Amino acid sequence: MRLDWLEGPGSAGGPLHRLDARVKLAAVVGFVLAVVLVPMGSWRPLGIAGMVLAGLVGLSGVAPSLLLRRIAALMPVVVVLAAVIAPTHPKASALGAWAVGGTIVAKNALTIGAILLFARVTCFRSVLGALSWFRVPPALVATLHLMYRYLFVLSDQLGRMARARRSRSFRRSRWAEWPLGAGLIAALMLRSFERGERVHAAMLARGWDGTVRSLDGPDRPETLPPT
Amino acid sequence: MHIPDHVLSQPVLIASGAIALGGFSLGLKRLERRLRDRTVVLMGIMAAFVFAAQMVNFPLLVLPASGHLIGGVLAAVMLGPWAGAVVMGTVLLVQCLLFADGGILALGANFVNLGLIASVGGYAIYDPIRRGVGGRAGVMLGAMVAAWFSVLLASLAFAIELAGSGWWEQLPEVLGWMALVHAAIGLGEAMITGLVLRSVLAVRPDLIFGVVEQGDAPPRWGRVALAGLGVALAVAAFLAPMASPLDDGLEFVGGRLGFLSGEEPAMISGPMADYSLKGLPDIAPVTAAAGLIGTVTVFAAGWFLGRASTGIASRLERSPEGPRSGGEGPEPHAA
Structure with missing residues (x-):
């Protein structure tokens, strides 16, 4: 159903593909944290975050339509939750329910986009290497x-x-x-x-002792040849 | 679909993350003691199985949509409660990191709901029923009832997490809606879990966790207490919307004291305001009825399927060829 999303390094193999997975993992978690900490109704930081994400997408060579389609598939549940939360959010009286709901939807779209981009430009093997390094x-x-x-x-x-x-x-x-x-x-x-x-x-x-070994360590960049 | 980021408040995210981290490492520790070097292989392949099983779509009979198995109780019944939780946690982690399904920061909350509550809590409901009823019928009935309650309890936990993020006064209403929607989802989960286990019981009943070693010994007191607590919480979820007069009373007091006055304009001007306010009196009896009907249906279906599978299994065991797993050739006539 959704496994077609997982192709590892895409055909383009842009500069983001070659970046160290540890840097990318730290960057995506940092991006999500930063977006979460943006207060309700302040659109300027969200706009900057959106531009940063758009720039990264452009740099990576991942087709934006692919990302947008995947984001759109995940949004309905976010929209429903935002509609439930927004009318009674503590900030709703000051900003209006639409602003609060819009902020929730925009923040989620940004972080979902960031994670999807990360998954698209990082092969899972190197994500695992980065995880064990962390x-x-x-x-x-x-x-x-x-x-x-x-x-x-x-x-x-x-x-x-x-x-x-x-x-x-x-x-x-x-x-x-x-x-x-x-x-x-x-x-x-x-x-x-x-x-x-x-x-x-x-x-x-074959001598399994409970540890997974691979020829390339966690600090090596992507070594899979572009398909 | 899992909880995204930016829905729960930061204290709730941190608290659920801490519970999830503790629960997951406890589960992993217990598993490594039991399975040793088999842990990683078995957990990895079963997590891949749960992921694949979630791709099988089941058409909803009334709506032009389809649902899928969640698998928390199924994993717990087959592998044991902690193994089930670890498998679900692994699945959630991959879904979050690779498919952005569920937020990174909400991973803890998702694991608490779908891993700890569904698998460990579901097993606590399943185990006393299995031992109490006994045999294959016990496995079927216990697993189906546990699957139904696990979905309800997970939705209840989500409602509480949502309420803890600053919506306490709306808790009964959120609970009511969540329970109503998840009563239907839980019925589907119970049916799929029961049908899967029926096939497993007919072919390899020895693979089910704990059945061979523990047999039908009477349930441990702690398990019964946990199960009772879970059932009571789920029932409370259905009864919560009934408590609307109390809720109104709280709002009335809040309005008198002035600490809820900040919310008043928003409640009126918000796009969903009339919807949520008018929904309140209507939903209570519907939710309670759904709970009653659902519980009775799951019990009846579990009893029926359990009886049927016991019949099939005993017929198969009596036949000279033993159990047949394949479908090659016509059914042999009963002697």
């Missing part, structure tokens, strides 16, 4: 590593199973989707379990 527990980093590795394997498997199911069922009612979908999930879960056991045995056979 002293995130190694067990969590290794778990994320394996999760990312099997995300594509399992979603491909799910796609094959769904295709096989579609080709076997001639007529489908909306009611039948529920047990069929649940059966798909159950089968995928059992296969994941068994795959996990096989993978663990194979890793033990």
Whole structure:
């Protein structure tokens, strides 16, 4: 569904792709914090943040339409929450509910855009390297590593199973989707379990001691060739 | 969809972040003691599974939209409560960092709601029911009831976090709406969890966490107390909108004392103001009815599915070939 977003380094391979992942991670967290701390109804800092983000998007070579489409897909829940919060926000009496709601929506659009840009120009492997450099527990980093590795394997498997199911069922009612979908999930879960056991045995056979090693350390820039 | 940044206030974000950090590291510690070097592999692959399972869309029968499994209770039933929480936390982290689904700063709040409350809290509801009812029917009924309550409790937690961000006087109303919407979502979650577990029970019942080692021993007192607390909180979420006279009273007092006067103009001029004020008297009976109907439906469906799966499983065990997992060939006639 959404995995097409994860292509690692994009085809362009601009200057942001080559930047150290630790710098990018610190920058995106700093950007989010800065945007959060902007007081309600002050549009100038938000406008500056928006221009900075737009400049970075232009520098990165990521297609703006791609980012905008993804931001728009995430906005409905933000708009609903803003509509619930805005009328009774403590600042609403001074600024008006529309200004408060608008600020909430604008801030969220900015931070979502920043995170999406970060994900687009940083391959996940180097995000994990940066996380372990920032002293995130190694067990969590290794778990994320394996999760990312099997995300594509399992979603491909799910796609094959769904295709096989579609080709076997001639007529489908909306009611039948529920047990069929649940059966798909159950089968995928059992296969994941068994795959996990096989993978663990194979890793033990290759000398697994609980740490993920890679040839390039966390401080190396992106080394994947542009696709 | 998860909580974005800029919705909760900073104290709430910090508090939930601290709880989440403590809960996650506690869960990881306990897991490493139990699984040792298997932890990372099993957690990684099951997190990838939960992520993939969330891609399976289930059409809503009345609306032209679809929903998906959340998976907190399913993960907890299969892997144990803390493993479920760690799996959900990993999924949330990836969703936040790679897809911007849920804010970075709200990650703690999201983990408290969907990891700790859904998996650990859900397991606390599931476990006493499983042991009390016993057997496969117990697993089914316990998991479905826990899935339904876990969604409600997560929405309740979100309502409290939202209210803690400066909207205490609106808590009953927010609770009412959240509970009403999530009663429907919880029904879906319970149905999917039950249907998935039915398939698992028919093929590999030994994979379900704790069933083989612990059997049907009577539940521990602490678990029962936790489950009771969770159920009571969820019921309170439904009853909260009933407390509207109290709420009005509070507003009346607040207006008399003057500490709520700042909000008055905004309540009237805001675009949503009439909506939220008029919604209050109507929603209370609807929410309460939804809660009652939902609870009864989940219990009935869990009982029915549990009975049915027990029947299937015992038939399969009696047949000479043993359980069949594939679908190749016609069904053999019963002797």
